[in-house]
Amino acid sequence: MSYDARLRVWRGDASGGDLQDFTVQVNEGEVVLDIIHRLQATQTPDLAVRWNCKAGKCGSCSAEINGRPRLMCLTRMGTFGEEEVVTVTPMRAFPVIRDLVTDVSFNYEKAAQIPPFTPRQRDADGNHRMQQVDVERSQEFRKCIECFLCQDTCHVVRDHEENKPAFAGPRFLMRIAELEMHPLDGVDRRRLAQDHFGLGMCNITKCCSEVCPEGIHITDNALIPLKERVVDRKYDPLTWLGSKIGLRPKD
């Protein structure tokens, strides 16, 4: 069954823009990205939209649909009523380039600041050893498709542009957690996470986990464990003392 959906799409660029109303045909089973493509094909050939795989794996078509950060390719039109106005805007935490396309270079700058994986010394026989159970936690974080919806929804930078220099955002704090938990990484990243990447700014309100299209438990499995490790290093006098007198080796 087809019907005509009422669509509101933000159009404009960095100098300004507004929400514009359209009526676009919708067929059964289609997703928001299909409708945006139909709009582009039939009414607004100059509409800018970033997309690639259309399968929820490339992380390109991030946008806000009825105010919620989502991938357009994973949002079925069937989740809205036929009479409902569906509003599509670019991600509101990043500078807009044009229409639905935003400049996400903030994220690449943060990624570049993280010290890379640095293997610790090899065992006496010249090998590196680890078991599957040692890396399972990190593997959950490797599911990230870098859609940056978590960065977009995090109020620390979304509502406070001035925090961007001091806060890496959930995606990159998760990257630090991944490396910090890695059995073969030799860098202590706990102070770095708190002092340079703004872990203390996170108030664990879990919006990053709510919007993650990969279902990664960012807050519970990455951010809070990282906070606890920072407490070990910076705020727990007993753990600190234990590590100084050799009672608590890192692992």
Next chain:
Amino acid sequence: MTTTLPPRRPPGPHAPGRATIAARTLRTDRWWLQPAITVAVLVAFIAYSTVRAFENAHYFAEPYISPFYSPCITTACEGSSFPELFTGPSWISPALYILVVPLGFRLTCYYYRKAYYRSFWMSPPACAVAEPHRTYTGETRFPLLFQNVHRYFFYLGLLFNAVLTYDAVLAFRDERGEWFHMGLGTLVLLTNAALLWLYSLSCHSCRHIVGGRLNHFSRHPVRYRLWGWVSALNGRHMQLAWVSLVGVALTDLYVRMLATGAFDDPRFF
């Protein structure tokens, strides 16, 4: 010479260069419902527990003691479920000496932090809904930096759980102190203690302490297994936080009803 300051931006996602959308949020669902329910339940609990903590009466009905007053550590206590450690002024409720521990544990709990940051401080009230504050520093400075003491409240909370479990064991007596009896109150105290254990053991700090801090799980198989169990519980931490909170209040209410004579404890044997 006059200088013209740039117009002050309203709080929210309105930085220069971003899409110009005036609305605080474009969400069309009832995003306000969850924070509203959280406020309602927490305010109700705080009001009830404050009244009960200051009431300084009706917290003991042989053989049951209210969790708000246990461990009861002063000579002014009703009953004798715990060693009396000191003599305090009789007008100070014994509950006030001890409530700092469960209060501190829940106040610094990672789940409750999410709940009250969202619902009371509106930071943010819901995902992609602008918060009303112009500046934000999170938990980087006093007083919120002290959220990092959570693990110490966790340790103390375990001691309290042990005491409440002891209270539940004492509840297997009758009014005359004879053992191997049981009433509905025994079940109430047992359930309360069990819920508090589950809530405490599902804590994120507990998860870190039992194994989360390790990088080589394979070298610590016992701690890895414990970590797996705690992680499974941790997935239910929110539910356990609410159920145990309501459980404590209902347990106290039950003991109060017995103590005031409003209800007679059904005895099983």
